[in-house]
Amino acid sequence: xxxxxxxxxxxxxxxxxxxxxxxxxxxxxxxxxxxxxxxxxxxxxxxxxxxxxxxxxxxxxxxxxxxxxxxxxxxxxxxxxxxxxxxxxxxxxxxxxxxxxxxxxxxxxxxxxxxxxxxxxxxxxxxxxxxxxx
Numbered sequence: 001x002x003x004x005x006x007x008x009x010x011x012x013x014x015x016x017x018x019x020x021x022x023x024x025x026x027x028x029x030x031x032x033x034x035x036x037x038x039x040x041x042x043x044x045x046x047x048x049x050x051x052x053x054x055x056x057x058x059x060x061x062x063x064x065x066x067x068x069x070x071x072x073x074x075x076x077x078x079x080x081x082x083x084x085x086x087x088x089x090x091x092x093x094x095x096x097x098x099x100x101x102x103x104x105x106x107x108x109x110x111x112x113x114x115x116x117x118x119x120x121x122x123x124x125x126x127x128x129x130x131x132x133x134x
Contacts, residue, residue: 004072007097011069011076019064027052031101038107060084074098088112 010029017025030036030048037044045051063083070077078093089109096104114134115123125131 015066029102031103035104
């Protein structure tokens, strides 16, 4: 099987497992010594076990919607909406692979924001979305 097809399938299974709360399958994608970085908070989590523990302890009701997965070889990007207690947060996860597992992931999060009026004539809604106004 083509390595990129195998990697994409592993990432898709990671997100499906995240949605159904299957922490064992969700974290099987990570190397035992993987690193996860959250740049907004400055946090770094070392090891598959630590990554699983910090996610498993999250108090919110979470849901995961994958918008796009793109990449090849050792570098892959997932664009997602992660909903925490009904509030959406947009996320971009950059996964670096070695030997079939994630060795380093950087995950960026952002909240929604309103579009300013001065851009109204230039923008159109993204598919399946309405434009939120400031």
